[in-house]
Amino acid sequence: MASKLYLWMIGACMGVSVSAYGVVDMADRNVTIDKTIHKVYAPSPYGSYALYAMAPSMMSGWVMSIADKNKPYLDPIARDLPVLGSISGQGQTSAIESMLSQKPDLILMWSASPVSPMSQTNQKLEQLGVPYVYAVAEDMNAYPKVFRFLGEVLDKRERGEKLATLMQTVLDDVKTAVDKATYKPKVYYAEGTDGLSTECDDSIHVQILKLLGDVNVHQCHTSNHKGFEKVTLEQILLYDPDVIITPEEIFWNSVQNHPQWKEVRAVREGRVYLIPSTPFNWFDRPPSFMRFIGLQWLANLLYPNEYPIDIQEETKRFYANFMHVSLDDASLNVILSPKSLAKKKE
Incomplete structure (x- = not known):
């Protein structure tokens, strides 16, 4: 499903040029983001790693700890970010508190299906007061769409398009080789x-x-x-x-x-x-x-x-x-x- 990004002008009738972002995410949800996104938290390994690939400077933290031996293979800006954990499962209360302490502007959720993703989790998310969007990847073929979507949401379209194109090239070239x-x-x-x-x-x-x-x-x-x-x-x-x-x-x-x-x-x-x-x-x-x-x-x-x-x-x-x-x-x-x-x- 193609994502869409558009703007609403808030307070236009009062002559105030304040902008809010309206996003249609990959689960076909309409989401309003009322300020510029600087920090994002992704409470799943899939989303956390994808967010790192897109923009490590925008990460609020990791969902899991990074072993010291692996840190040299990461951007220095992300090596020692706090571990915030998941907002579902065991330890969710402390994880939510840790996440909110970092004051993210957006939560990046991840789903393997665009159909009513994680309804119970959504109820918890609605109580946090932080906008959230879903990236949806049913399989590896969906990843180019995910990265284009992230490029739009994070206002990094050129980067999202670059990574999406690289991924699609790999998929196409490997398929050609396998077919031969x-x-x-x-x-x-x-x-x-x-x-x-x-x-x-x-x-x-x-x-x-x-x-x-x-x-x-x-x-x-x-x-x-x-x-x-x-x-x-x-x-x-x-x-x-x-x-x-x-x-x-x-x-x-x-x-x-x-x-x-x-x-x-x-x-x-x-x-x-x-x-x-x-x-x-x-x-x-x-x-x-x-x-x-x-x-x-x-x-x-x-x-x-x-x-x-x-x-x-x-x-x-x-x-x-x-x-x-x-x-x-x-x-x-x-x-x-x-x-x-x-x-x-x-």
């Missing part, structure tokens, strides 16, 4: 330190695998939003995936020498990859805008002939455009460890 491929490698997403948790193919947590040709070996209906579907090693041996990806370094380190895992094709052929996660995960948890560099990374691993990018150069460009940082070689090596890269053929 004559063979689509089977992928197992190994979660947990034992690698025996994963996600069904319809889960929000593995949308990248859907975009890469629906290559998830675990085809099923997800049982709950949190995921972590349990599987057995016997199932994985039957799946016999060509590639395994994992966010767990403990699992990555142990799988190579495990007597049973060594029978799996991906392990046998050395195609087990650790998902990059500095400063935010490229694939999942949370499934944020970082998935766009994750999509490029995995597309190159699965389809090197059809999508022959230089992932190191693409990573530098992505971090410059979205993360507001310039990566030197040492930083790049931390993000793209050898565990995340395909072994070069001699």
